[in-house]
Amino acid sequence: MxxxxxxxxxxxxxxxxxxxxxxxxxxxxxxxxxxxxxxxxxxxxxxxxxxxxxxxxxxxxxxxxxxxxxxxxxxxxxxxxxxxxxxxxxxxxxxxxxxxxxxxxxxxxxxxxxxxxxxxxxxxxxxxxxxxxxxxxxxxxxxxxxxxxxxxxGVDILDAELYSDLSSLYEKSNESNVDPEIFGRLATKLQLSTISDLTQESLALHEMFITGGDPEQRIEKMSMLLMKIKDYVQTQNHEFCTPNPKFLISDRKHKTPVVPDDFRCPISLELMKDPVIVATGQTYERVYIKKWLRTGHDTCPKTRQKLRNRTLTPNYVLRSVISQWCEANEITPPELPSKPTWAPSPAECTDIDVFINNLSSSNVDDQRSAACELRLLAKHSMDNRICIAEAGAIPALVNLLSTADPRTQEHAVTALLNLSIYDENKEIIMYSGAVAGIVHVLRCGSMEARENAAATLFSLSAVDDNKITIGASGALPALVSLLGEGSHRGKKDAATALFSLCTFQGNKTRAVRAGVVPTLLRLVTERVGSMVDESLAVLGVLSSNTECKAAMGKLQAVPVLVEVMKSSSSRNKENAAAVLLHLCTGEQQQHHLVEAQGCGVIVPLLELTSNGTARGQRKAWELLHRMICFDDQPIEARA
Incomplete structure (x- = not known):
């Protein structure tokens, strides 16, 4: 009982x-x-x-x-x-x-x-x-x-003029005679004045269409309204196109021609440069439909039908018609994007598609082999990293992070590591919800998989916003565990990831509460498989944190740091002085100053003021200054 x-x-x-x-x-x-x-x-x-x-x-x-x-x-x-x-x-x-x-x-x-x-x-x-x-x-x-x-x-009132302008245009979506000043106000108040703004708004409307939150007819009317705002902004901003000078809006003898809807990409609403046809028969601008596919979608944005394949067929007929229309209207035709230097051969594309299909196979051997092939392809070439992501491999690799097969899991996380080297792929990996799976591998995978999971988190943390997401995912305790018990390479990968993540203030406390301080101090004192450099670097980032200073005080960190300053490399002496300075500025500063003096810190500090880098000299002088000020205090004030 x-x-x-x-x-x-x-x-x-x-x-x-x-x-x-x-x-x-x-x-x-x-x-x-x-x-x-x-x-x-x-x-x-x-x-x-x-x-x-x-x-x-x-x-x-x-x-x-x-x-x-x-x-x-x-x-x-x-x-x-x-x-x-x-x-x-x-x-x-x-x-x-x-x-x-x-x-x-x-x-x-x-x-x-x-x-x-x-x-x-x-x-x-x-x-x-x-x-x-x-x-x-x-x-x-x-x-x-x-x-x-x-x-x-009480309720704050929305801008009445903005609502009046927008609702009026919405109801008159088929009328063309509208005061341009209204479009100007809307573009400003809605923050729809750049290509990026308008593209994001278009994608948001398409997301509404796909999720089915609003009637299709209503979203279509909003899309038409957005097109009109874009047409107005286009006449005011040379960022959007390069029309013949005669067609500037200030020329009263001419009107800016209205781009036919069929010539616009349904995603970006822009005049298409490189139109391509997807499996459903719809046409899109190549760059935007590729972005749609590589973020994990497998449907046609316009029809919501599932795509049978990811083949993109150039729409040469439409491209020609657009060119003729531009010529007839004395508009410079949109330039076809130059062929990417990484453009793979048809055979290579076929191989990648086969590998991606096999990632979802019910046969474990097929999954393992496909993940391994993609891992190797992504390792050797930036072109391959782009191509593999474009083909939609990242969401499928993320799904394999939870597999029970250790080798498949290892291949999948390492493939993501290699793909993350290309900066644009970092966003796709994060968008695909990979962090939870990577942390799972970091906790439960083989040693090599854990090492590569830590390296992947370090790579993703190069983007500041990602540090917040990774820190909230439970990654820090898993990294501390690897730092303490991993292979030499695993410890280095964990230390590197911890250093990067803890540059975000909110992650410092998480790391301290996960027990990183005793692990770091132990590694500083170990001579075999030296991790002194990495450990001191991480302590340097953490030591401004109040909880970190308290933990170091309890663990008698001062003698350890002074010993480093007496006998280690110049870089380590400098980092040890920086950590010691943080300790001597906290609540226990007097205690730590006395302790450091008792351990013989004065001589190495004086040496650092002469031989160290500018940063090292500054830290040494600050510490010496604090000690001098403390010694000048009356005895009763020190008690």
Missing amino acids: EEEEKGSLEAEMANVEAVIQRLVETVEEVGAISVYMRAYKKQFGNLSRRIKLLAPMFEELKESKEAVPAAALTSLVQMGDALDAGGQLLRLGRDGSKISLVLEKDKITKRFQEVTAQLEQALHEIFCSQLDISDEVREQVELVHTQFKRAKE
């Missing part, structure tokens, strides 16, 4: 930890969303800011040793649901169609009211007095609750 009660208690504790961890991760994800359309910037910004202010409460609960009362746990679950709803609304503000967000103002306003009310109710149900949180955090939570309560009672 006692064992049953113990098991029940452990399960309940695990449930509490899972709920709190979910809250921490959700707030972090919300915090990473920071770009919204201008028309709703105040509303989205206020919602995001208030949610982020709740982060300290969840962090303190995560670290608390006291049990969370059952009643409070229920309210925290309710808070998790409210935060999820808030996150979905914020993502809509970042990624959704701007035209739709304005036209659907009543619907969006209602969503803001619902989310605000949901968050206010969740905060109302949380009895802060029952939770183990500091008074400062409790006051902050109460302030946020008051703000949500006030926001629930």
Whole structure:
């Protein structure tokens, strides 16, 4: 009976930890969303800011040793649901169609009211007095609750002129006689003034079409409205085309010709340069349909039909007709993109397609062989990395990260590592949800697979936004584990990844709590298979963190660092001095200054002021200055 009660208690504790961890991760994800359309910037910004202010409460609960009362746990679950709803609304503000967000103002306003009310109710149900949180955090939570309560009672009004202009054009989508000033206002207020802006809006509308969230006719009218805005912007911005000078809008004798809809790419809405036909018979601009396919889609964007194959057939007839139309209208025809230097032969394309098909085979041997072939192809050539990604291999490789076959898993993660060397592929790998699978391999794979998983995370972390996603995925404890128990290569790969990830402030605490400090200090003292350089570099990044300094103090790090300064390489002496300086600026600075002097740090510091790099000399002088100031204090002040 006692064992049953113990098991029940452990399960309940695990449930509490899972709920709190979910809250921490959700707030972090919300915090990473920071770009919204201008028309709703105040509303989205206020919602995001208030949610982020709740982060300290969840962090303190995560670290608390006291049990969370059952009643409070229920309210925290309710808070998790409210935060999820808030996150979905914020993502809509970042990624959704701007035209739709304005036209659907009543619907969006209602969503803001619902989310605000949901968050206010969740905060109302949380009895802060029952939770183990500091008074400062409790006051902050109460302030946020008051703000949500006030926001629930009043609604910010959308720009009336923007809504009037847009809804008027939407209703008159077939009329051509529209005041150009209206298009100018819309382009500015909707932030649709560049190719990138308009392309993103077009993709957002297509995403709405594919998910079926709005009637097809409504999305078609919004797409027509977007085309008209693009036509206006095109006449004002030379970035879009290179028309004959006679066709500038200032020439009253001529009108800018309207591009026929059949000449526009359905994705980008631009005049096509290199039209290609997909398996459903629809035509797209080559570069945009390739981007669509390589991000994991296997359907035709316009018809939503599943593509039988990924073959892209040049539409020579349409290309010729577009050229003739441009000539007749005295417009410089769009230049056909030059053939990529990496363009593979038909035989090579066929091989890659076969390999990709075999990745999804029910035969494990076929999967293993295909993953191995793609791994080798991606290793030897940048051209191959581009071609393999273009063919859609990345989502299929990601699926194999969870396979039970160790060799297939190893080939898959290494193929992703090789593909990630090409910067554009990093985005596709992240978009494909690869991080969770890579972390799984890092925890459970063979040693070689774990090494390459760590190297892949390092490669992906070259993009700053990816550091946040990777840090929130549970990667840091797995990297710390590899750092402590891996092969020599595995330790180096783990240290490199940790160094890169911990340049993001939020990941430092995660790494410290995962136990990285004792592992790093042990590696600094080991002479066999030296990891001193890498370990000190990681400590240098972490040592500004308060929890890291506390951990180093408990582990008697000062004598270890002083010993490095006495006997190691110039680079290591410099890094050790940098870490020691951080230790001597914290709460225990006086204790650490006395300890460092007792260990004989003065002589190596003086040597560093003469022989070190500019950075090393600066660190040494700062430490010496602190010691001199401390020695000048009255004895009673030092006590």
